[in-house]
Amino acid sequence: MAFGLLKYGFRKRYPAKPQFTPSGTTLKKRYDVVIIGAGAHGAGIAHELAKSHGIRNVALLDKGYLGGGNTARNTAVLRSNYLTEEGVAFYRQSLKLFQGLSNELNYNIMLENRGQLTLAHSDAAIRSFRWRAEVNQHLGVRSELVDRQTIRELVPQLNLSEDVRYPILAGLWHADAATARHDAIVWGYARSACEQGVELHQRTAVQAVEVTNGAVHAVKTNRGRIACGCVVQAVAGSSSIVAKMAGIRLPIHSYPLQAMVTQPYKPLLKPHVSSPHLHVYTHQTSRGEFVIGGGSDPYPRYGSRATLEQKEALSSAILQLLPFLAQAKVLRQWAGTTDMTPDYSPIMGLSPVRNYHLDAGWGTWGFKATPICAKTMAELVATGKPPELIQPFALERFYRFEQINEAGATAAGH
Amino acid sequence: MQASPSATGASPTAFQRRSQLYRRHLDLDAAFADYEGVLAVAAYADPRVERALAERLGLADLSTWPRSGCAGPNAPQWLADAGRQPPNRPNKAVAQEDGGLIARLSEQEFLILQGLEADPGLFAALQGNWPSDAAESVHPLPHADSHCWLALSGALASEALAKLCAVDLSSRSFGLCDVAQTSLARVNAIILRQDLGATPCFHILSDASSAEYLWDALVDAMREFGGAPVGLEALRTLKLRDRPSESFSPTERHPRIQPRKAP
Amino acid sequence: MKLLNCPLNGPRNIAEFTYGGELRPMPDPAATDAQQWAEHLFFPDNGAGIVTEWWCHTATAYWFLAQRNTLTDEVIRTFPPSEVFKQGRKLAGKDGGEKS
Structure with missing residues (x-):
């Protein structure tokens, strides 16, 4: 093993076969x-x-x-x-x-396959979720409206307290x-x-x-x-x-959309969780990090620079849903450009x-x-x-x- | 002429017009008074305590107090013709002879605040005189039902506001009769400075529908400085004093707060 | 926080403002067909570089114009719309307005 590694290290050429067109290939x-x-x-x-x-x-x-x-x-x-x-x-x-x-x-x-739970914090959102569930089921997509008890079973970590600004009222569960x-x-x-x-x-x-x-x-x-x-x-x-x-x-219109990931945790959140009302969504990656995204920036811009304001907004929103992340450190943060x-x-x-x-x-x-x-x-x-x-x-x-x-x-x- | 409370102990529910905050005042056992038909909180506590509070940091609700406004290309001329003194540039206010204020919110828009000691009845004279003819190029903007009106007084008022507002409202950069239209505790507000005697005072006008939210946010921000709500009578007494009472010193009661060095 | 200089109110946090879209000439309603309307409504320039755009200071509902570099997010300058629109729209008045 160690010998093989040494041999590998002293080779003049990269030993593995290139997976893509080698760089330097001339254009036809x-x-x-x-x-x-x-x-x-x-x-x-x-x-x-x-x-x-x-x-x-x-x-x-x-x-x-x-x-x-x-x-x-x-x-x-x-x-x-x-x-x-x-x-x-x-x-x-x-x-x-x-x-x-x-x-x-x-x-x-x-x-x-993780499933996705989208959260409703208002009667209007519940109505729209019911509509979406009906359309989805009609077209053969697994979507259903779920109540707070089911939400508790699907994602026990969620903050279901009623003593928050926007309590969770219901959810749209998308098993696919x-x-x-x-x-x-x-x-x-x-x-x-x-x-x-x-x-x-x-x-x-x-x-x-x-x-x-x-x-x-x-x-x-x-x-x-x-x-x-x-x-x-x-x-x-x-x-x-x-x-x-x-x-x-x-x-x-090209708007930046910002996201960030936390330090890794043991696996504890299986589905995607998203809240249109709080402008935030998250899931735990297979590496254990929580990847957190939100709404687009408030005005169009090219380039991938992230801003503190959006990071603050993402953090305050995600803490309403998953308060234990208050202890988490943000490892990386970035922006992509969305062509809306x-x-x-x-x-x-x-x-x-x-x-x-x-x-x-x-x-x-x-x-x-x-x-x-x-x-x-x-x-x-x-x-x-x-x-x-x-x-x-x-x-x-x-x-x-x-x-x-x-x-x-x-x-x-x- | 100063209007005095004709009936202290008036009940808010007996009035057609109440502040959006009147439940907050009931919770604080406020003494309401009838100022010639206008219901306002006279005091929450002993007058001497309230005066000391107002000098330090006090929050009063003036939402029922008369105010108005007008807009249009001809508004400055119309105000001058009505015997008022409009400011000559936006975001400035001018103190009026009756103790009130006129603020210029933009080139063509004005806000008129009644003085705290003036007779509220006198305001009706102006209200009754609005031109009804569109050709006059001036139209009324009443502000009475759209906005709540709070007054934050005291030596520490700008310190408390600094927690909620990004604009520097300290004496160094925000002088007498200055106006800032900005975001206060994340809601839009018009902030005007009109000192009461020697005590700094900021009038705050903001959306009536979020009045309770703003009141709570301000009360919360004031807490660390030892501030609390005060009644209209405390503000009125301040206006008569031209220097702070000698017993008062911001550092005396709150060692965390250091007096600011002169620039 | 990023600051934007409002021509009426001075420098303020960008959170006090609302973006209002590119400055574009309004087509003449009398001489515009459906295709031109579609282009005006849906097809912005979406330029990369210095663009002129509308902004509103929400606390005062004051609309103004800004020149901004959409690549660097640098605001070159802000100015009142009167620089571009020399003649304001006429208010419906006694003589010009519609009779009801």
Whole structure:
């Protein structure tokens, strides 16, 4: 063992086989498909293109590194208890795909079925939860309204005192909710894509998009020009900026959303717990840390700097629910950029520019959509037609005034 | 002319108009009085105790006391024509001849507070004179039902407010007749400084619907400085004194509080 | 806490303010079709860099404009809307207003 380690240490070359395209690989002059953004969505689309459609001459570009954007910054909540028929159908399918993803990628994504408890602190919230439960059950998603006694059994640690500003009145229990390791998903997808011939090019920033006669035919990067048959943009957090290069305007406001994790504890909280009223949600990760997230910042901003005010708001809210965290130390804190659409639904499909496909507007609901997004976007690239499941999410809906009002979109807001 | 309480021991429920805080006053065994039709708390305790409190740190509820306001491009001229002196820039107040205050809240908006010793009846004269014609470019903004009105008096008033308000209200930066429209204990408030004799005093106007919350927050903030609620009579006596009573010293009773050095 | 300089009230905690969206020209209702309305309503510039936007000081309900860098969150300057809107909207009055 020690001998093996010594041998390993003295090797001139890294002994393991690289899982991704080795850095320094030169860019080709032309790819069939260029995917801008190597996050979970981009890598997933690349994997699906290669595996399901045999499209392997694909460049997966990122201005930073693999999975270093919002994939690394989200709080890893998988759920499908949405409110609109379109939303529930879409996320239900996504959750189903997550269940088989470790096997499909031969990569452990550390999926854990946890369930999610959303708390009601007002009569209005109970009414809306009842509505959501009915819609969910009708569409085959496990959601039910639960009373305080059931809440006590599900999460004994919750502060159910009536002597607080917003006592807990009822809850929405969503047994299908789960969590998974976000990094593992993007690594698994990218490894599979690279094995099948896709090229991952990190630190390759797209600086311009060449459009002639209404069709895209090349992108300019800091490492040179790439001709391409088709472009997919999957750059959550920078969607407006990248789309502008292709001359496309998007109905998006970019707000930071801040989160933090505490020191690790022994396993004591199984489900996700969220309170739209207190603007806070949490779960205990498999490492034992409590990951705590909340509402978006009060005004739009690019960049990932966190603020003390939001940390104070998160802390005061979580202490109402789980008072024992008063002793906890905050280990890390950060912000991600959420591309919020007016109707809290994504923007997927065709764009005004031919062969330029949009995977944008992912606000706070992007991570949980990863596998279904990969499948449907790859099908769109291969066939040129958006699959039925994502047709309602076309950019065009805003011009037809047919928004999908997704009131079940965020953990913090109704 | 000073209006004196004509009927001490008046019952709040006998009046059509009560403060949003009257239950708080009942809990404190307040002595209510009828000031020419306006119900207010005269005192909660012995007058000498109350005066000492008001010099140190006292909170009075003036929510029933007359006040009004007006807005519009022509508001400054209209006030001048009515024999009042409007301030010439926003966030300033001017003491009026009758002891009241007029504060300018923005270019075109004014708040009028009745003096504590003036006859409340006199205010009706102004109220009755509002122009009914839109062409006058001035319209009334009554403030009487929308806001509660508290007065925080005493040498330690700005120290107590510092716990609840981010704006520096100490004498160094917030002088006589200064106005701050800001957040106080997380609710919006208009804060005006009008000293009573030699005693600092801050008038606070805030949303009537959160009056009990603000009252409780202020009482709580005052506790560490030994402050407590006082009646209208205590504020009125302060106004007649031009220097603090000699027995008073902030450090004497509370060793934790050090007198501030002159800048 | 971050401070914002209100043209009416001076520097205040940012918690006293409400963000009011980008400054955008209002389309002429008489010459605007459905597509243009959709663009005006739903498609902001969402720019990365220095933008001009509306803010409201909630304690006074005072609306003003700010130039802010959305990448660094640095406020370049704040100013009253009268700098942009030279002519205020006419109040409905005796002569101009609707008769009821």
